Amino acid sequence: MLNHDDAGITTKTATVSQTSLVTFCSILSISLPIGIFSLLLTIIALLFALITSGMINSSLLSTIFYFLAFIMGIVGIYYALRIKFDKKLFDYLATCNECLINTLIDLDNALMDFHLIKSKPLATRTITERQQGTLKLVKQQIIVLVIQIMLLIGAWVSGLI
Template sequence: MFNSEDTQLTENTSQTALVTFSSLLIISRQLDIMSLMFTMIGLSFALIASLSASSAMLIVGYVACFLIGLFSKYYALRIAFDKKLFDYLATKFDQLPNTLKELDDTLIQLKLIKSKIQPSRSITDRQMGTLILLKKQIITLVIQTILLSCISIIGIIPLS
């Protein structure tokens, strides 16, 4: 039987909303592919620049592009994990309150979230957390793109 806490966790949530949100997270995969491409370009150009005794600024820029790509990869992995969880929740919509409790217990056992001291999070809270990760992934990709573009322009058109 549902108690008031369970009702609060699942209010304003439908199976269609969960499926739609999970489908939105597919964007992360495309961003990850683009970031991976930029990361490999940054690493490759850093190696080439270091072998050809290029400007230290170019090497640092390409290495920074590589490191930012690692952050982007981290966000992509977290979002892919969350997407799988939302896919699962959509299939278990009939038992959503119990499934959320089981999910939290499992995440605590795996030490992926802190203890049960914090109150149970609603679906909306979980979605907002995942959207924050998606925004961070987009920001890292934008920074990586701008950095790679600027460093490439500097490499083509020397400043001195």
């Protein structure tokens, strides 16, 4: 919700409960097994890519599929790390629910100090906007995992042909 004070500065009020933040953090916990599974597939893809690239009679197509699955796994690991970082921040926000506006401003300042955001936004992002951004990361992580699985299946099928 946006509020305008007398100086014309736009501020946003936090209307999210601690229970809502804790629930959101629990939802983010599903990213961990997805990340572990993606890591396992990444290792398998790398091993099979190395094995098939060294074989004389192996299919070039299957080797390419394995390497692409490995690359997608690296992307999946990146998403897992980003989501884990965001989950830690939301865990912290759940403990500081009384002074949420000040905490969000401090959080943005800290992220700016570490160059994790480009510049200070004109107005502090709300919890809802931050949650939507993190959920977008979770969806992207799932999409990357599905692509990785499809590439591994494609590599297996091309190896049979």
